[in-house]
Amino acid sequence: MKLQGLTSIRTIKAMKTGLCLAQFSSHSQGLPKVKLSDEELMSKVLNRRWMLHIPDTEIHQIKLSPSQGRNRDGPSGNLSFLNNTKPYFGDDLMEKGSEDSFFYVVRDDLLHPLVNGNKARKLDALLPLLVDYSVTDVVTCGGCQSAHAAAVAVSCAERGLKSHLLLRGEQPEILTGYNLISTIYGDITYVPRSIYAHRMNMLKSHADLVASNTGHILCCNDILESSLSAQSSTSSSGHIDDHGNTENHPRKVVIINEGAGDVVALLGVIRLVQYLCQSYLLGKERQIKLVVDAGTGTTAIGLGIGAQCLGLPWEVTAVMLADTIDAYRQQEQKLISDFRTRFGFHLTDHCLNEVDGVVHWVARFHQRKFGNVLEGETETCQQIAQQTGVLVDPVYTLAAWEMATQLSREEMEGGAQVVMLHTGGTLGMFGLAQRYKSYFRKLKEGSSSVKAALH
Template structure:
């Protein structure tokens, strides 16, 4: 490995005002609280314990953690410059390991992309605390919405079908000629209806109207935040997971109870699964409670980032959560953050959170722009090849829309923090199925990957092993192209 002395990515980090870690707040802040930081931390831990004492969709919060190590290539090119990656699938974690690590840049990847073959990791986390509420309140149908290639819509469709529920999905735009990716999964598992963009713009009205139509004259409609609020008086723990709705509940003669999930599961109830994940990761044999972390996650609606930040806040962790903005402005994300926290506080009656938030005018998430901003959903030249390089070198697939943005930032931060700074952790939210939809839309970009990746490192002694699965003739052709020669 060759140490990287200078940053090799030109990530535009806008250092927006944000909160300091709870442990670094000064005496002035401590004196303004009625209980003191230690009591607030204890109160937060007790609150989290109570909050998480409920039924969950996932049998446990466990996830896989890999460590990505950076080195340099002599002749690198493309979006990632001359950076080469390697993956340690069994990294040393736990208390004290940070002091023993070498100083070469590296970051950890929380592999939530492995939680379910068809459901994105962050979607599985959002639905983790949500679906048991569906079962507890005898919901028969779920209505939600998303874009044509919505990972959220596919997650709702699959998860509902696994539990004997009917899902009704309103997708923005026109039906594609060929169904693929998340769109195909949504159609196979759920009931899809395409909605003109003009109507989709008024999401709440659109969802309410369709839910009323599904419920019929004898049915009822409820929003998920209302279910969360009542869950603190009706929810009990210890019941078996994945209980299917009785067959008679879905009979046409039985009144339907319809629950509405916001686009992207951007509800307060969607925060529960993220808080559960934070508690799991803060165990001593993993990242622990004392270590300083910089957590990076791509942000669509921003709910995942807010859930991580809220979990770290409640547990008193020195974890800085950074959300890479993909679909809105910083003002839009800050507004959404405040709305989610307000709804969470209202639903859970956790008013002690106000004492901590008084010292955090910048919010609980550090919002930053992507290296190469663009209209949401667009792919830029070189990004597909960057995803291919990462996949071939680490065995981890990222996508150009979401997780590549988080990978880029984690790469940059790991270089900045290499000399004894905070540990960098990327939450891999998934996105595998999205590649199929992108390949259909951006044919010219994906056409370039058919000949393999020019990353053979044959000049710096790394060799060819695990660099490609191409036949020998293809390797020779690519080597000659890279050397500027012609085949005889």
């Protein structure tokens, strides 16, 4: 096995693709200095092939009203919800005269039956690059019920690539949810927690095994760098054949970090921001509070960078689920730095160069160890599903729903408009039902009591 690098010729290729027509000034390191408008910046950064044919997604409006007879703790307690699936995005989103607060939900959970939510957005720019560079194998990791691992497995299989998934812990007795999907679509290896704790060494060691003696391990950042230099929809490295045949070619293996927490994952999220800020949707002038749950934090950071690059008056609020605020801020600084490095040619003199943070990190209403479910949360998810048709899970999206509910009530008096990004991941409910049998059994018991009352 050997590590294969891709030589960067960004400056030369960029000059040849029309950037030479812009106004240049000297740069301290000899690179051209370009001043771009927000639209020009996005057109350069997002000029590529995508996994999703279009960035479009549905947006629903959730109206809140007081509910009699409910006495649950938390932002959703004593409330009922009503879903308007065809909301109007006019000049006045606040619906003057309405006594009820509301928020919008970006329904990215509807993008794909298995690859949806932020998982689809984070793979949006990466998957075409893997095909362009004739990648044969992908190595990634996640928890036993990782939606990310399942999304990688399905997306790779759809394109003739082989996925190798390292899942933390032991194989469950019954395969269900995302674990079942990962097993069907990918090559699964269960890894002891002591080894999984050292993720990078684990991923590199497994990539070495997959590449064997004749294969190559490609770096995601090098592939991205080369694609930026080409400024075209295809790469000079060629394409994988229609059947993904690797018999006559050495393997090319790419490592995708846990949760796709790489700079290339930001691009699909930024593309979503560009779509949402169109004049017939959320627009570019309104004050928006965009709420999202944060696992690795990559999606929230991508939303924040997109808002900054487009000059939007949007505040991204991320509900921390898996780490400390210091760890999230460290990841935020790292990804912003990586983004500046990879797109520095385009970002010269842009306001993002002076920004240290683009996300407002907040704690969950009921804090707990990551992955835990508290009593009453399954019933809240059931209530939301029955009243709105929107399925949220108690680990991730319920946290964002509760924060959006709280903020919408605070902003009711003419403040910012609240928008929640639904990050998908609802198949994880099957795994939770195995782990928290007593909580999910209460859903069945509640249904039985209603039937008994009717008779």
